[in-house]
Amino acid sequence: MSKHHDIREDMEVISADGAHVGTVDEISHHRIKLKKRDGGHPAIGGGSHDGHHHYLSLGxxxxxxxxxxRLTVSSENVSGFLEEKHEV
Structure with missing residues (x-):
């Protein structure tokens, strides 16, 4: 069974070196959708994401x-892998 099936809402997402990146909102189109409001990683603003979510590939x-x-990328590099989708 794939490890992706074990991912659920409200799980903490951490980098390869253990830094908090965000919190799972849901799995959407082969990506982890992070909650808009989170104490998250400085690379994603460290908190408020009004109007949009950040996404990370399940890969x-x-x-x-x-x-x-746990991700395969370090906290130093995670910002290069974040995707945004603005909501209208």
């Missing part, structure tokens, strides 16, 4: 550890 998931989703 970046290294493993699911309990209530955490």
């Amino acid at each position: 970046l998931v290294a493993e699911v550890e309990g209530d955490r989703v």
